[in-house]
Amino acid sequence: MKSAREELFIDAHTTYSFTNEPVTDAELTEIYELVKFAPTPMNSQALRVHFVRTPEGKDRLLPLLNEGNREKSASAAAVAILAFDSEFDKFLPEHYPEIPNARDFFKEDDKRLRSAREMAILQAGYFILAVRTVGLDAGPMAGFNHAGVDAEFFSEDSWRSLYVVNIGHSDPEGQRPRNQRLSAERAIRWS
Numbered sequence: 050m051k052s053a054r055e056e057l058f059i060d061a062h063t064t065y066s067f068t069n070e071p072v073t074d075a076e077l078t079e080i081y082e083l084v085k086f087a088p089t090p091m092n093s094q095a096l097r098v099h100f101v102r103t104p105e106g107k108d109r110l111l112p113l114l115n116e117g118n119r120e121k122s123a124s125a126a127a128v129a130i131l132a133f134d135s136e137f138d139k140f141l142p143e144h145y146p147e148i149p150n151a152r153d154f155f156k157e158d159d160k161r162l163r164s165a166r167e168m169a170i171l172q173a174g175y176f177i178l179a180v181r182t183v184g185l186d187a188g189p190m191a192g193f194n195h196a197g198v199d200a201e202f203f204s205e206d207s208w209r210s211l212y213v214v215n216i217g218h219s220d221p222e223g224q225r226p227r228n229q230r231l232s233a234e235r236a237i238r239w240s
C-alpha cells in the first residue's frame with residue numbers, strides 16, 4: 050500500500066484520460082467535505098463548486114473549453130467547475146465571529162473580488178489534493194472561455210469561474226510523462 054505522500058504528491062499525476070468507471074455523487078461530495086477543513090484567510094472559504102456529471106451538463110460545458118481540452122473532459126466521469134463567490138463576505142459574521150466587523154475589510158468591490166479570487170485559488174490547490182485523497186484522479190484545466198462558462202452556469206448569481214477539474218479513474222494509456230520539477234536549490238532560500 051502506498052503512503053500518503055506517494056498517493057498525494059510523489060506518484061500522483063495530472064490526468065488527461067479516464068476509464069469508463071463511474072464516480073458517485075457521494076464521492077464528489079466527500080471531496081468538498083475534505084476541502085472545507087483546509088485553512089483560508091479569515092476562514093473566508095470563497096471557493097464554490099459546480100459538478101457537471103450528466104451528458105446534458107457536458108453538452109453545455111464542453112463547447113466552452115479550449116478545443117484541445119474537450120476530449121479530456123469528455124472522458125472524465127465528472128467535471129468540477131471551480132469558482133469563487135464574489136459575495137463570500139456575507140458569511141464572515143458566521144464563519145469568523147471573532148472579528149464582528151470583518152466584512153468592512155471587503156467593502157470596496159475591487160478588493161473583495163481580488164480577495165475572493167486569491168482565497169479560492171488557494172482552495173483549488175486543496176481541491177486537487179482532496180480528489181486524490183478520496184482515491185480519484187484529477188485533471189485541472191484553466192484553458193476555457195471563462196466569460197462563457199459564467200454566462201452559461203452562473204448568470205443568476207455571484208459565482209465566477211476559476212478552473213475546471215476533470216475527475217475520475219485514470220486510464221494508464223492516455224497519460225503524459227512527468228516533467229522535470231524545479232530543484233530545491235533553485236526554489237528555496239535560507240536565512
Ligand SMILES: Cc1cc2nc3c(=O)[nH]c(=O)nc-3n(C[C@H](O)[C@H](O)[C@H](O)COP(=O)(O)O)c2cc1C
Pocket residue numbers: 061062063064118189190191192193212225226227228
Ligand atoms: C491550474 C491549472 C491549470 C491547468 N490548465 C491546463 C489546461 O488548460 N490544459 C491541460 O491540458 N493541462 C492543464 N494543466 C495541467 C498541467 O500542465 C499539469 O498539471 C502539470 O504539467 C503537471 O503535470 P503532472 O502532474 O503530470 O506532473 C493545468 C494545471 C493546473 C494546476
